[in-house]
Amino acid sequence: MEMHRTSLPMGILVTLLFLFLLAPVLLVFPISFSGDQILAFPPSSWSLRWYSALASNTVMISAFSTSFVLAAIVTALSLLIAVPAAYAIVRLKTAGSEFLFNLFTAPLLLPTIVLGLAILIVFASIGLLATFHGLVIAHLVVTLPYALRVLAVSLGAANMACEEAASSLGAKPLTVFRRVTLPMMTPGIVAATALCFLVSFDEVVITLFLTGPRLTTLPVELFNHVERRADPLVASVSVLLIIVTLAVVLIVDRSMGLTKTFVEKK
Amino acid sequence: MMHQKNFAAEASQGDPDAYLRLEGVSKTYGDFEAVRSLDLAIGKGELVALLGPSGCGKTTTLRMIAGLVPTSGGRITVGETDLTAVPPHGRDMGLVFQSYALFPHMTVARNVAFGLEMRSIPRGEIDRRVKEALAMVQLDKLAERRPRELSGGQQQRVALARALVVKPSILLLDEPLSNLDAKLRDEMRTQIRDIQQQVGITTVFVTHDQVEALSMCDRIVVMRNGRVEQIGTPVDVYERPATPFVASFVGRTIRLSGTANGDGAIDIGGDVIRSAAGLAPGPAEIMVRPHRIEVDWTGQAKTKDDVNRLSGVLCRITFVGDVIQYHVGIGDAEVIAEASTTGNQQLPAAGTPVTLSWRVEDTMAFGSGQ
Ligand SMILES: Nc1ncnc2c1ncn2[C@@H]1O[C@H](COP(=O)(O)OP(=O)(O)OP(=O)(O)O)[C@@H](O)[C@H]1O
Ligand SMILES: [Mg+2]
Numbered sequence: 176m177e178m179h180r181t182s183l184p185m186g187i188l189v190t191l192l193f194l195f196l197l198a199p200v201l202l203v204f205p206i207s208f209s210g211d212q213i214l215a216f217p218p219s220s221w222s223l224r225w226y227s228a229l230a231s232n233t234v235m236i237s238a239f240s241t242s243f244v245l246a247a248i249v250t251a252l253s254l255l256i257a258v259p260a261a262y263a264i265v266r267l268k269t270a271g272s273e274f275l276f277n278l279f280t281a282p283l284l285l286p287t288i289v290l291g292l293a294i295l296i297v298f299a300s301i302g303l304l305a306t307f308h309g310l311v312i313a314h315l316v317v318t319l320p321y322a323l324r325v326l327a328v329s330l331g332a333a334n335m336a337c338e339e340a341a342s343s344l345g346a347k348p349l350t351v352f353r354r355v356t357l358p359m360m361t362p363g364i365v366a367a368t369a370l371c372f373l374v375s376f377d378e379v380v381i382t383l384f385l386t387g388p389r390l391t392t393l394p395v396e397l398f399n400h401v402e403r404r405a406d407p408l409v410a411s412v413s414v415l416l417i418i419v420t421l422a423v424v425l426i427v428d429r430s431m432g433l434t435k436t437f438v439e440k441k
Numbered sequence: 442m443m444h445q446k447n448f449a450a451e452a453s454q455g456d457p458d459a460y461l462r463l464e465g466v467s468k469t470y471g472d473f474e475a476v477r478s479l480d481l482a483i484g485k486g487e488l489v490a491l492l493g494p495s496g497c498g499k500t501t502t503l504r505m506i507a508g509l510v511p512t513s514g515g516r517i518t519v520g521e522t523d524l525t526a527v528p529p530h531g532r533d534m535g536l537v538f539q540s541y542a543l544f545p546h547m548t549v550a551r552n553v554a555f556g557l558e559m560r561s562i563p564r565g566e567i568d569r570r571v572k573e574a575l576a577m578v579q580l581d582k583l584a585e586r587r588p589r590e591l592s593g594g595q596q597q598r599v600a601l602a603r604a605l606v607v608k609p610s611i612l613l614l615d616e617p618l619s620n621l622d623a624k625l626r627d628e629m630r631t632q633i634r635d636i637q638q639q640v641g642i643t644t645v646f647v648t649h650d651q652v653e654a655l656s657m658c659d660r661i662v663v664m665r666n667g668r669v670e671q672i673g674t675p676v677d678v679y680e681r682p683a684t685p686f687v688a689s690f691v692g693r694t695i696r697l698s699g700t701a702n703g704d705g706a707i708d709i710g711g712d713v714i715r716s717a718a719g720l721a722p723g724p725a726e727i728m729v730r731p732h733r734i735e736v737d738w739t740g741q742a743k744t745k746d747d748v749n750r751l752s753g754v755l756c757r758i759t760f761v762g763d764v765i766q767y768h769v770g771i772g773d774a775e776v777i778a779e780a781s782t783t784g785n786q787q788l789p790a791a792g793t794p795v796t797l798s799w800r801v802e803d804t805m806a807f808g809s810g811q
Contacts, residue, residue, distance in 0.1 A: 336542035339509050340600075342529040343536040344556035344607060351530075354555075358546040 200417065207410035214405045225411040235412060238396035243419075245307070245392060246375040249314040253371040254364065256315075257322035262356070264323075265330045266338075276327065280320040290316065291381040298385060305387030313381050318371040325370060329363020330356070369423045376419065460485040460643050461506070461611055466515035468501050468667075475501045477667040478515065483660075488637050488644045490654035493664035494690065499647040502664075503613050506645060508532045519610055530559075535604030535642075539616040541596045543588035549575070549599050550584040556607035574606035577636060594625045601633065605640060612637070612644040618653065630657055651691045655679060663687050685726055685807045694728040694805070695776035697751075701725040707806060710772040714749045716806035724809040733803040734778035736767045737796045738789040749804055751797045755789055769795055 194201075202216060207225055209218030229235055260279065264272040282290060294313050295304070303309030333356070341355045342348070357364075379394045386395050397412050459482035468476040476498040483489050491499040504510040506517060508529035517524050524532055535556075543552050550571050557567045575581045578598035588596055597617055604612060617633070618626045634657045637644050648654050654661045655675040663670040663678060663686075671683040682688035689696065699709035703722035707714045714727055738755065753771040760782070767778045778797055789795070 334540060334542055334545075336538045336540050337544055339507075339529070340536060340538060340542040340603075341544070341555065343507050343509070343532070343534055344603070345530050345533070345559035346555075347530050350559070355544055358544075361546070 203410050203413045203417065206407050207414045209407040209410070212406060214407050214409070218407070225407045228408050229411045229415070232408070234391075235393070235396060235400075235408075238391050238393045239415065241307075241390065242376055242393040245310055245314065246372045248311055249318055249375040250368055250371040252311065252315060253318045253322040254367060257319060257326050257367065258357075258360070258364070260323055261326035261330050262352070265327050266335070266356075276323065279323050282316050283320040283324075287317070287380040291384045294381060295384040304385060305390050307390060310382065310385055310390070310392070313385055314375045314378060317378060317381065318374050321370045321374060322367040325367040326360065326363050329360050329366070333359035365426060365429070369426045373420060373423050376423075377416075458484045460487075460520060461645070462516075462518045463502075463506070464516045464518075466502070466505060466517060467513050468498070468505060468510065469513045474667050476505070479667075479669060481662060481669070481672070483643060483645065485643055486641045487659045488634070488646060488657060490646045490648055490658040490661045491664060492648055492651060492654040492661050492691070493670075495649060497664045498667040499649070499664060500615055503615050503645060503647050506611070507534050507536050507613055533607075533609050534611045534613055535607065535609035537597075537600045537604050537612075537614045537617045539619055541588075541600040541620075543596055543599055543603070545588055548585050548587060549580065549591070552588065552599055553603045553606050556603065560607065570606055574602040577605070578602045578632075593620050594629060597621065597629060598632075601636070605636070605642070608640075610643070612642045613647075614644065615647045616649070617646075618648075619650070626653075633657065655691070661691070663690065665690075682805060685728065688728045688805050688807075693731055695731055695734070695778070696726060696728050697771065697774055697776065698724065698726050701806075701808060709751065712751045714751065714804060714806075715801050716749075716804040717802060718806040718808075720806055720808045726807050726809075728805040728807070729799050729803055731766070731777050731779040732764070734797050734799045736769070736778050736780060737798065738793050740796070747801050748798050749801055753795055753797060755791055755793045755795050757791050758788055767795070769797060771797075 206214065206216055206218060208221050208223065209215070210220030210222035210224060211218050260275070263269050264276045294316065298304050298309050298313070303312070337359065338351050338355050341351045346354065377394060378392075379398060382392050382395050383398070386392060391399070393412070393416065397409055397416075400412075401409055461481075461483040463479050463481040466476065466479045466481075467474065479498075479502060481489075491502060493499055501510060505512050508524065508527060508531075512525060515525070519532075543549075544555065547555070553571045553574050554567050557570060562570075571584070572581065575584055578601055580595060580598055580602065583591065583595065588599065591599065597620075600617070614633070618629050621629060630653060646654075646658060655678075658675065660672060660674055661678045662672050665686055671678055671687045673681070673683075678687060678691050682691065685696075688694050697709050699707045699714065701707050701720035701722055701724075703720075705715060705719055707716065707720070707725050707727055709727070716727065736755075744750065751771060753769040753776075756768040756770045756775060759766040759768065763782065764779045765782050765786070765788070767780070769776055769778060776797075
């Protein structure tokens with residue numbers, strides 16, 4: 176592999192661009208250590224008071240745990256549905272699988288706000304508003320297309336001859352799937368897990384329509400909080416969000432590395 | 442059509458020793474016939490090549506034997522067992538793919554162990570047999586590597602070890618050498634043949650490389666458009682091709698058309714060529730291997746009874762190192778004759794009248810019907 180050498184001006188330009196893009200995010204960190212009553216930069220004094228305020232804010236804490244549990248359940252369900260679906264579409268090529276794939280991935284093309292409204296109307300009529308399982312279903316509508324895309328691509332890239340070799344070596348179909356297909360899909364599964372988790376954890380637009388005073392998620396609560404008051408609590412919540420997000424992104428990055436180790440030399 | 446019938450009779454009745462049998466096996470995709478009523482009987486321990494141009498149905502045939510592609514008709518049996526409806530995991534066949542298809546997430550040793558694990562063999566015996574198999578292909582040192590850390594030739598040998606370690610009843614190889622460079626291909630050719638003989642395993646070898654088929658295999662099945670053109674030993678197929686297609690596909694040939702006059706001779710632009718084939722009067726074609734042709738420009742070549750002679754004009758000479766190629770114009774056609782180089786040759790100039798001669802028995806003649 177040839178090393179890419181970037182010229183100095185190019186390097187400076189790229190650094191500036193990154194700073195520009197990241198500045199708002201980076202600002203959140205100093206602000207979260209502010210000792211002030213109101214949101215301002217730079218803070219006039221430093222303290223950990225907004226972290227302790229966060230720790231004793233039961234609404235935020237419960238919204239965080241709702242978001243976390245919701246994202247975990249949505250991710251698990253997405254995989255449970257998308258892995259077999261991707262297999263049926265890519266490998267078995269069952270009748271109508273093309274149609275199924277398009278149907279599943281269609282929400283990717285719709286404006287989220289329209290999707291949110293549609294779900295609101297449907298859920299209102301069947302009493303799913305402000306319920307946890309309602310949220311799970313709504314988030315699945317958003318995460319499944321991602322999961323299916325990623326898994327279908329990763330399965331498509333896996334050499335089908337490996338599965339045939341396994342079966343000719345005496346492995347029954349389920350064993351082939353467990354011992355060969357699934358491990359070959361691992362990078363895709365890791366990536367899909369991370370993606371689903373992030374999408375669900377960050378989802379605001381649709382969730383706004385579906386949450387109520389008794390059930391709310393962290394991003395929605397953050398939104399509500401900012402509307403009511405302008406204290407630096409939101410900064411400490413943001414830091415929490417960023418840390419969870421970064422952790423997930425790191426997993427994705429690791430899985431990309433994994434992809435390279437798994438993909439065969441051509 | 443008569444041709445086909447004969448093979449069918451041969452496969453189902455003759456040859457009681459046949460181990461792997463294909464009877465009227467066919468495969469259609471929509472209304473496209475990829476393999477048409479194929480009959481084949483392979484003896485135990487035999488190495489048989491399926492040879493033919495791209496798209497003639499070799500891989501499809503092999504995959505039907507392995508059970509990876511369902512047949513559209515016909516029967517496949519091994520010994521007394523009818524395997525036609527048996528799924529691949531119940532067929533006990535070792536398969537080596539063109540892409541090797543090693544499991545990327547397993548080490549070399551785990552790859553080779555896979556088939557043994559599927560057979561619920563105790564761990565200790567698995568370890569021993571994996572070691573043996575890897576030693577057989579000289580890869581014992583690389584047991585803990587991953588497939589992507591191996592060269593093409595090494596991957597190929599792992600694939601071979603993985604297929605053989607389970608002692609399958611049949612070994613199926615689909616162009617296993619086509620991804621290797623020329624030198625390695627030569628080496629692997631010998632190695633595969635040696636291992637095949639040592640293990641004594643019945644083997645079907647798919648290739649589109651005639652040199653591979655001729656040099657490695659006991660018998661060759663020449664295929665074209667989903668049909669068998671000829672089944673025979675390498676010598677049969679090379680020396681006594683059943684059709685012009687076989688003659689031109691296996692080995693190199695020069696090709697001239699003329700008219701059969703009914704008494705065993707063929708008229709080519711005034712020269713009379715004799716052959717062993719009794720052709721009916723009408724348009725005919727003769728073929729000769731370039732290296733069987735002698736080129737004479739001294740005008741002193743002796744006329745003999747068992748030698749065909751044809752006169753032409755030298756167009757040009759190509760020096761290819763080991764051999765010299767004489768491009769000779771005969772009427773409108775140009776043919777190539779080949780001779781070994783000797784070092785101190787006096788070569789004629791272009792435009793020199795020359796005489797080509799070759800033995801009558803080296804003349805392959807075909808009527809227009811073939
Ligand atoms: N799944 C399929 N659907 C439709 N046609 C197919 C399918 N698989 C193979 N064919 C056709 O069947 C014919 C035989 O294919 P096959 O793969 O057996 O050829 P081959 O002799 O192995 O050729 P090659 O030397 O290129 O590998 C080809 O014309 C191919 O296009
Ligand atoms: Mg092929």
